[in-house]
Amino acid sequence: MSTAPAVVVDGLTKRYGDRTVVDGVSFEIGRGETFALLGPNGAGKSTTVEMLEGFRTPTGGSARVLGVDPRQGGRDWRSRIGVVLQSTGQAGALTVREILTHFARVFPASRDVDETIAAVGLTEHAKRRVGKLSGGQQRRVDVALGIIGRPEVLFLDEPTTGFDPQARRRFWQLIRDVASDGTTILLTTHYLDEAEQLADRAGIIAGGRLLALDAIDRIGGAEARTPIVRWADASGRQEVHTHEPAAVVRGLPGEPDELEIVRPRLEDIYLAMIDAEPADEGGGSAARETEEVAA
Amino acid sequence: MTATAVTDARQNIRPGHTLQTGVDRIRVELLQYMRRSDALVFTFLFPVLLYVIFASAFSAVDPMLIVGDEQVTQPQYYLPAMLAAGVFLSGVQNLGIEIAVERNDGTLQRLAATPLPVLAYCIGKLGQLVITSIVQAALLLAVAVLAFGIELPTEPERWLTLAWVFFLALVCFAVLGVVIAQLPRSVSSAAAVVIPVALALQFISGIFLPFAILPEWLQTIANAFPLAWVGHGFRSALLPDIARFLEVGEAWSLPMVAIVLGAWAVAGSVVAAVTFRWIKRG
Numbered sequence: 227m228s229t230a231p232a233v234v235v236d237g238l239t240k241r242y243g244d245r246t247v248v249d250g251v252s253f254e255i256g257r258g259e260t261f262a263l264l265g266p267n268g269a270g271k272s273t274t275v276e277m278l279e280g281f282r283t284p285t286g287g288s289a290r291v292l293g294v295d296p297r298q299g300g301r302d303w304r305s306r307i308g309v310v311l312q313s314t315g316q317a318g319a320l321t322v323r324e325i326l327t328h329f330a331r332v333f334p335a336s337r338d339v340d341e342t343i344a345a346v347g348l349t350e351h352a353k354r355r356v357g358k359l360s361g362g363q364q365r366r367v368d369v370a371l372g373i374i375g376r377p378e379v380l381f382l383d384e385p386t387t388g389f390d391p392q393a394r395r396r397f398w399q400l401i402r403d404v405a406s407d408g409t410t411i412l413l414t415t416h417y418l419d420e421a422e423q424l425a426d427r428a429g430i431i432a433g434g435r436l437l438a439l440d441a442i443d444r445i446g447g448a449e450a451r452t453p454i455v456r457w458a459d460a461s462g463r464q465e466v467h468t469h470e471p472a473a474v475v476r477g478l479p480g481e482p483d484e485l486e487i488v489r490p491r492l493e494d495i496y497l498a499m500i501d502a503e504p505a506d507e508g509g510g511s512a513a514r515e516t517e518e519v520a521a
Numbered sequence: 522m523t524a525t526a527v528t529d530a531r532q533n534i535r536p537g538h539t540l541q542t543g544v545d546r547i548r549v550e551l552l553q554y555m556r557r558s559d560a561l562v563f564t565f566l567f568p569v570l571l572y573v574i575f576a577s578a579f580s581a582v583d584p585m586l587i588v589g590d591e592q593v594t595q596p597q598y599y600l601p602a603m604l605a606a607g608v609f610l611s612g613v614q615n616l617g618i619e620i621a622v623e624r625n626d627g628t629l630q631r632l633a634a635t636p637l638p639v640l641a642y643c644i645g646k647l648g649q650l651v652i653t654s655i656v657q658a659a660l661l662l663a664v665a666v667l668a669f670g671i672e673l674p675t676e677p678e679r680w681l682t683l684a685w686v687f688f689l690a691l692v693c694f695a696v697l698g699v700v701i702a703q704l705p706r707s708v709s710s711a712a713a714v715v716i717p718v719a720l721a722l723q724f725i726s727g728i729f730l731p732f733a734i735l736p737e738w739l740q741t742i743a744n745a746f747p748l749a750w751v752g753h754g755f756r757s758a759l760l761p762d763i764a765r766f767l768e769v770g771e772a773w774s775l776p777m778v779a780i781v782l783g784a785w786a787v788a789g790s791v792v793a794a795v796t797f798r799w800i801k802r803g
């Protein structure tokens with residue numbers, strides 16, 4: 227069973243009324259893999275993740291997490307899952323250490339409480355009430371609660387919202403450590419550098435449909451990664467997409483201003499892909515159906 | 522891979538998990554209770570404050586009843602009423618609002634994401650209720666004795682009556698609190714739904730007004746609910762026996778107290794067990 231994928235999603239669909247917010251999404255996440263689900267606001271990321279967490283009931287398709295249908299997952303299954311929701315209520319009256327100590331007792335094989343507090347950088351705030359912490363600090367408590375149970379599968383829905391740059395770096399290291407212990411991670415984020423740093427593979431979702439699914443350094447295809455040479459001359463800014471940037475640079479006269487060679491980053495590829503999609507505000511499939519009827 | 526197999530075995534839930542986590546829930550619930558100043562004032566101290574007001578205001582008024590050389594004074598009469606109000610408010614009102622708020626602010630969803638059993642959560646709430654209610658009752662009795670010179674009964678069987686009515690009432694109101702918490706749809710409406718209903722029930726159940734002065738049809742309605750019977754049970758335990766002349770039918774009916782409270786507790790438990798969900802699945 228260790229070779230079976232940790233997460234299997236097949237044709238997963240969620241409809242609210244006549245709006246299809248997740249539309250036949252399929253992907254697998256292998257054991258120990260870190261997978262990023264990327265997409266604009268309202269794309270259906272949280273809806274997908276919450277169906278995998280057993281918090282929403284799919285309208286169609288199927289989902290298996292550690293071989294179990296999330297809606298049927300019992301306590302043993304829960305003890306192997308870690309969840310960081312996009313938005314969480316705060317047990318504001320408890321201190322950081324109190325709430326983590328309690329959660330550590332709820333899971334059968336928890337991490338050390340103080341070690342976990344240190345890992346999210348809250349050691350000096352351990353005795354403060356969660357409700358009195360800053361937004362980013364409260365978010366770090368959410369992350370600590372997600373990993374305290376030493377989960378085999380960890381769901382992180384925009385975990386670093388509100389983190390300062392230093393906290394984000396620290397979080398990346400923490401997630402790398404957690405991943406190197408063999409934890410399977412499903413991450414959603416709007417920070418594409420974060421996805422590049424952490425994920426092995428990514429899926430890009432928009433309007434509920436999966437647009438791309440590949441290794442993080444291959445997503446969008448080789449063509450989308452063609453290097454770009456940019457410079458400025460008398461007639462303005464110039465830009466050339468080429469597989470031989472050095473040759474292009476050598477052919478340039480003199481020492482042009484603002485010369486640079488860039489390889490499109492995940493963010494450029496992502497934006498190009500999302501821009502190519504017709505902007506449908508969620509009610510996409512309903513609109514498409516109408517078009518089909520009209521045609 | 523053996524590493525995975527070891528991980529799987531290690532992470533199974535051990536027997537006794539429900540009880541252990543339930544006890545830890547009690548600890549966490551008490552910590553939160555003590556730190557919430559609104560709970561402390563409106564639930565914990567409210568019956569004591571109300572008692573001080575009633576007992577002071579009516580202390581100069583003639584006794585409610587004099588038979589021979591025995592009498593039932595107003596401060597005496599309001600003591601069992603405020604005891605009942607305390608248990609009722611802690612259970613139905615405070616617990617009901619608290620769970621509704623926890624449902625709507627995401628606390629329950631966060632717990633639902635863990636292997637915490639629902640039963641352990643309920644043990645935590647019940648434990649919090651039992652402990653805070655006992656302290657509250659002790660405080661109320663102490664104020665009555667020290668500030669208003671009320672004499673408490675000396676017969677053990679009266680204390681026994683007080684104890685079983687008290688615990689049956691706690692269980693009854695706790696499960697009703699759980700049921701009521703399913704009703705309000707948002708945090709802001711939780712208090713608005715629960716408080717008026719609780720207040721109305723207290724008025725018709727002989728908590729603020731002597732039960733016997735209410736019209737018969739109101740008494741009939743109130744007698745269908747547990748609160749009036751809790752007051753009746755507490756009066757039979759704490760007041761001199763002549764106080765039964767102030768009751769409907771001029772007699773104590775403890776078996777009815779047990780029957781009505783027991784029925785509500787059982788029915789409430791069934792409804793709570795069937796309807797309680799960590800979250801409403803969208």
Ligand SMILES: Nc1ncnc2c1ncn2[C@@H]1O[C@H](COP(=O)(O)OP(=O)(O)OP(=O)(O)O)[C@@H](O)[C@H]1O
Nearest residue numbers: 242247265266267268269270271272273274508803
């Ligand atoms: N309970 C619900 N009822 C109706 N529509 C819903 C419900 N939950 C989500 N939606 C809709 O589903 C769509 C997808 O929402 P979702 O929260 O999954 O987006 P997301 O990709 O997580 O976006 P974000 O990046 O803003 O978090 C949105 O258009 C949202 O309005």
Ligand SMILES: [Mg+2]
Nearest residue numbers: 271272273312
């Ligand atoms: Mg989201």
